[in-house]
Amino acid sequence: MSKKHKTPLLDELKKGKWPSFVNEIERAAEKSEMTDDLLGQVEQSYEEKVVHWKHGGMVGVKGYGSGIVGRFSDLPEKYPGIKEFHTVRINQPSGFFYTSDVLRSIVDIGEKHASSLFNFHGSTGDVQLLGAKTAELETIFQEYTKLGFDLGGSGSALRTPSCCVGKARCEFANYDAMHACNSITQAFQDEMHRPIFNYKFKFKFSACGNDCTASIARADLSVIGTWKDSIRIDQEAVKDYAKKFDLHKYVTDKCPTKCMSYNAEEGLKIDDSNCSKCMHCINTMPKALRPGTKGGATILIGSKAPMVSGPRLSMVLVPFYDIEEDAKNDYEWFKDLISKIWEFWDEYGVNRERIGELIQRVGIGNFIESIGLEPLPEMVASPRGNPFVLYEEYVEAGGEQG
Amino acid sequence: MAEVSGVKRITDIGPHDYNDFLHPVIKKNYGKWKYHEILSPSHMVHVSEDGDKIYTVRVGSPRLVSSSFIKDLCDLADKYSGGYLRFTTRNNVEFLLDKEENIKPLLDDVGKLNLPAGGIGNVVANIVHTQGWVHCHTAASDASGVVKSLMDELYEYYVNAQLPTKVRIAFACCLNMCGAVHCSDIAVLGIHRRPPRLIPDRIVNLCEIPSTIASCPTNVIRPDTYNGKPSVKLIEEGCVFCGNCFTVCPGMPIADPLNDGVSIWVGGKVSNARSKPAFSKLAVPFLENDPPRWPKVVEAVKTILDAYKKGAHNGERVGEWIERIGWPKFFKVTGFEFTKYHIDDFRLGEATLNYSAQIRQ
Numbered sequence: 001m002s003k004k005h006k007t008p009l010l011d012e013l014k015k016g017k018w019p020s021f022v023n024e025i026e027r028a029a030e031k032s033e034m035t036d037d038l039l040g041q042v043e044q045s046y047e048e049k050v051v052h053w054k055h056g057g058m059v060g061v062k063g064y065g066s067g068i069v070g071r072f073s074d075l076p077e078k079y080p081g082i083k084e085f086h087t088v089r090i091n092q093p094s095g096f097f098y099t100s101d102v103l104r105s106i107v108d109i110g111e112k113h114a115s116s117l118f119n120f121h122g123s124t125g126d127v128q129l130l131g132a133k134t135a136e137l138e139t140i141f142q143e144y145t146k147l148g149f150d151l152g153g154s155g156s157a158l159r160t161p162s163c164c165v166g167k168a169r170c171e172f173a174n175y176d177a178m179h180a181c182n183s184i185t186q187a188f189q190d191e192m193h194r195p196i197f198n199y200k201f202k203f204k205f206s207a208c209g210n211d212c213t214a215s216i217a218r219a220d221l222s223v224i225g226t227w228k229d230s231i232r233i234d235q236e237a238v239k240d241y242a243k244k245f246d247l248h249k250y251v252t253d254k255c256p257t258k259c260m261s262y263n264a265e266e267g268l269k270i271d272d273s274n275c276s277k278c279m280h281c282i283n284t285m286p287k288a289l290r291p292g293t294k295g296g297a298t299i300l301i302g303s304k305a306p307m308v309s310g311p312r313l314s315m316v317l318v319p320f321y322d323i324e325e326d327a328k329n330d331y332e333w334f335k336d337l338i339s340k341i342w343e344f345w346d347e348y349g350v351n352r353e354r355i356g357e358l359i360q361r362v363g364i365g366n367f368i369e370s371i372g373l374e375p376l377p378e379m380v381a382s383p384r385g386n387p388f389v390l391y392e393e394y395v396e397a398g399g400e401q402g
Numbered sequence: 403m404a405e406v407s408g409v410k411r412i413t414d415i416g417p418h419d420y421n422d423f424l425h426p427v428i429k430k431n432y433g434k435w436k437y438h439e440i441l442s443p444s445h446m447v448h449v450s451e452d453g454d455k456i457y458t459v460r461v462g463s464p465r466l467v468s469s470s471f472i473k474d475l476c477d478l479a480d481k482y483s484g485g486y487l488r489f490t491t492r493n494n495v496e497f498l499l500d501k502e503e504n505i506k507p508l509l510d511d512v513g514k515l516n517l518p519a520g521g522i523g524n525v526v527a528n529i530v531h532t533q534g535w536v537h538c539h540t541a542a543s544d545a546s547g548v549v550k551s552l553m554d555e556l557y558e559y560y561v562n563a564q565l566p567t568k569v570r571i572a573f574a575c576c577l578n579m580c581g582a583v584h585c586s587d588i589a590v591l592g593i594h595r596r597p598p599r600l601i602p603d604r605i606v607n608l609c610e611i612p613s614t615i616a617s618c619p620t621n622v623i624r625p626d627t628y629n630g631k632p633s634v635k636l637i638e639e640g641c642v643f644c645g646n647c648f649t650v651c652p653g654m655p656i657a658d659p660l661n662d663g664v665s666i667w668v669g670g671k672v673s674n675a676r677s678k679p680a681f682s683k684l685a686v687p688f689l690e691n692d693p694p695r696w697p698k699v700v701e702a703v704k705t706i707l708d709a710y711k712k713g714a715h716n717g718e719r720v721g722e723w724i725e726r727i728g729w730p731k732f733f734k735v736t737g738f739e740f741t742k743y744h745i746d747d748f749r750l751g752e753a754t755l756n757y758s759a760q761i762r763q
Contacts (some may be wrong), residue, residue, distance in 0.1 A: 018464070024467050053507060093417055093419065182419070210673045254676050306584065307619075
């Protein structure tokens with residue numbers, strides 16, 4: 001119960017079986033008095049059907065331009081506890097793994113210096129402490145760095161990279177997504193903490209095509225696991241599945257490239273040269289099938305939410321990247337590719353233009369040429385269907401080139 | 403700004419090394435997992451090449467949580483999983499157990515805390531969502547309240563696997579879409595429907611005019627002057643209510659209680675399994691904000707889920723089901739009205755028209 005405010009509308013949301021965020025705000029308010037005013041303001045939003053946070057406001061910690069998102073109430077006199085109620089983004093460990101000890105320390109800092117209210121986790125991946133006063137930010141920052149945690153990204157910077165659980169607890173993992181995510185985040189600390197980009201830039205690492213981080217929908221650079229060799233088959237286990245369900249109906253008929261067949265005598269046969277690594281058969285029969293052993297990744301570029309020119313999915317940039325080999329060299333090849341992409345974006349992009357929008361504006365052909373990649377049929381669903389081609393050369397009479 | 407004196411300032415250390423937080427069984431079998439088996443919607447086992455096993459017990463969270471909530475989880479982890487736990491991208495908590503006999507007592511204790519155990523397999527997964535009125539200035543709707551109302555209604559679908567395959571629902575409280583709601587089986591998206599109000603004094607003093615003009619996807623924010631200073635004007639007929647100008651310029655507030663609400667989208671996915679990743683498509687253009695429980699939104703999502711459950715083949719995602727039966731039938735079985743708003747007239751919209759005589763008559 002709020003001590004100061006009546007909240008009949010929010011109280012309705014304490015009912016029902018799913019855990020209630022209203023209960024959580026109340027529990028946070030028991031630890032941090034300031035949070036009680038959040039209940040009052042959100043209740044008012046529920047009454048008036050309108051938001052009561054002010055637009056923006058720059059706040060941060062010394063030497064960093066990102067990691068803190070300013071949040072100010074537009075009713076500071078009525079709700080003084082949340083007059084300043086900033087977000088502190090704390091870079092999560094790869095794979096969201098924790099021990100109880102470190103989690104307690106993380107939330108203790110929020111109890112001691114802020115609202116006691118958190119997101120585990122924000123959409124991009126950070127732990128978010130919601131509700132810190134400006135005067136406490138530096139102390140909070142220092143407490144977290146003492147614990148071995150740094151801030152994440154915000155604004156026109158590299159946003160906190162994130163990854164799936166990968167090899168830590170998944171047999172589908174084609175590369176070490178947690179290692180790659182951690183290494184790349186460490187390599188680009190400056191780009192994350194000090195915004196110098198046109199707009200945000202996101203990396204997400206998923207170790208197979210199931211894409212548990214949704215990288216293809218929301219990462220400027222999506223690194224999705226794949227493999228070069230054959231799907232590993234345990235024919236005995238396949239037979240066990242065949243006893244449980246119709247293998248044709250649920251596995252082979254659903255294969256998008258029709259590269260597999262099954263009969264009881266010969267078992268499951270796969271033409272791996274025609275397999276598009278979609279994961280369906282492996283998902284359906286995880287005890288019988290595993291990706292091949294020559295794992296790597298497909299690199300895709302350009303996905304984003306609608307602002308400004310509409311939503312985009314990532315498109316193929318590098319069909320097969322031997323990331324496990326590159327990992328031995330501290331991801332040098334990948335970092336070089338990133339540098340070339342960022343240089344192009346810096347040179348030709350405009351303010352608040354995501355890389356996918358820039359590529360669309362200048363043409364994919366020009367983009368890949370500039371960063372030194374060859375055009376490949378894997379990049380397209382089909383070649384163009386219209387004849388409006390920007391041929392770059394023509395021949396003059398007498399053999400001269402125009 | 404407060405300074406802590408006498409303390410060496412640590413910066414740029416990056417994320418904490420995950421190796422410090424891995425369960426010993428996970429550390430030993432890193433990269434050596436052989437297969438997994440879903441034992442129930444609340445738990446699964448991963449088995450390694452050496453025969454080692456790690457059990458995962460998954461529990462739903464409301465995403466917005468107190469420090470006390472986290473400490474409850476820590477106590478459970480200490481008692482049953484050696485203190486090891488993790489989170490999923492969809493805001494679930496996962497306890498990592500090396501003892502099978504600990505699963506039942508852990509689930510009992512989870513029940514005592516009134517937390518839902520589930521979310522694995524053919525379920526409605528935990529709804530990913532944004533901040534809403536709780537903590538965002540551009541929100542066209544609340545997020546947590548709509549999601550709480552939906553999950554109360556869909557609770558059985560989270561704790562029991564009873565759908566043709568997994569259904570991923572996402573909520574975003576404005577078109578900025580913090581989270582990938584545009585590629586979800588069912589997406590609920592907060593929208594504005596009235597052009598922004600122009601407050602010239604604020605525009606002149608607080609906004610960078612070129613970036614305000616550039617923020618508009620339909621180019622209807624044009625240069626103007628106000629008291630001799632650079633400002634902007636708006637051609638209201640071309641506004642698509644995205645709110646991006648307000649994100650850039652505080653002098654163009656767009657929130658409006660009478661006209662804000664949500665839209666509902668269906669059939670997207672991010673997985674590459676079978677069909678390619680796909681955007682969610684518009685199902686319901688507008689439902690008004692109706693706090694505290696948004697009954698019409700809950701009803702619309704239930705309508706989609708019921709029709710999907712009834713019509714889809716086993717293993718078909720929502721989008722694959724609709725592709726098979728066709729969009730006209732989707733609108734027929736759900737009873738949603740098809741309007742001119744459903745026909746895409748933005749960039750790439752032409753690609754969504756039917757250039758064939760293939761029609762299910």
